[in-house]
Amino acid sequence: QGQLVESGGGMVQAGGSLRLSCAASGRAFGGYAEGWFRQAPGKEREFVAAVNWSGAITKYSDYVKGRFTISKDNARNTVFLQMNSLSPEDTAVYYCASTLGFDVEEVVTQYHVWGQGTQVTVSS
Numbered sequence: 001q002g003q004l005v006e007s008g009g010g011m012v013q014a015g016g017s018l019r020l021s022c023a024a025s026g027r028a029f030g031g032y033a034e035g036w037f038r039q040a041p042g043k044e045r046e047f048v049a050a051v052n053w054s055g056a057i058t059k060y061s062d063y064v065k066g067r068f069t070i071s072k073d074n075a076r077n078t079v080f081l082q083m084n085s086l087s088p089e090d091t092a093v094y095y096c097a098s099t100l101g102f103d104v105e106e107v108v109t110q111y112h113v114w115g116q117g118t119q120v121t122v123s124s
Contacts (some may be wrong), residue, residue, distance in 0.1 A: 002024055002026030002113060003113075004022050004023070004115035005023050005025070005116070006020060006116065007023070008020040009094060009119045010119075011121040011123065012086055012120075013122070013123050014088060014124050015086065015087075016086050017083060018086065019080060019082050020080065020120075022036075022078065022081075022115055023078050024098070025077075031053055032100065032102070033051065033052045033098070033099045033101055033102055033103055034079045034096065034098045035047065035049060035096075035104070035106075036050075036094060036095065036096055037094070037097060037108065038092035038095065039095070040093075047061050047107075048060070048063075048068065048094070049068055049081060050105055053103075054074075057104055058071075058104065064083075067083065067084050068082065070082075087122060088123065088124045090120060091120060091121050093118065093120075094120050095115055095117045096115040097112075097113060098111065098112065099111050100112050
C-alpha cells in the first residue's frame with residue numbers, strides 16, 4: 001500500500017499561513033483520492049479536505065472552507081494543504097490519507113493508508 005509522510009507543520013501566530021505536504025512512497029497518487037484530517041487533543045479525528053484522483057474535484061469541511069486549499073501533483077506523488085487565516089481553533093495534528101478509490105471522501109473509514117501526522121500549533 002505504500003507510505004505517506006507529512007511535512008510542513010509548525011507553530012504560527014493567528015492570521016498566519018502554513019503549507020503542508022504529503023509525499024507518497026511505494027504508492028502512486030494518480031490513481032486514488034486523498035484527504036487531510038486533523039485531530040486535536042481530546043477530540044475525534046475530523047475531516048478537513050479531500051481531492052479526487054485527478055485533482056479536479058475538491059471538498060472541504062465548513063470549518064476550513066475559504067481558508068484552506070487542497071491540491072495534488074500526481075507527477076511528484078505529493079498532496080498539499082495550503083492553510084491561510086489560521087486561528088487557534090486550527091491547532092491539531094494533521095494527517096494525510098489515501099483511499100482505494102477515485103472520488104472525494106469525507107469519512108475516515110474510507111481511507112486506508114495514513115501518514116504519521118504533523119503538528120500545527122496556532123497561537124493567539
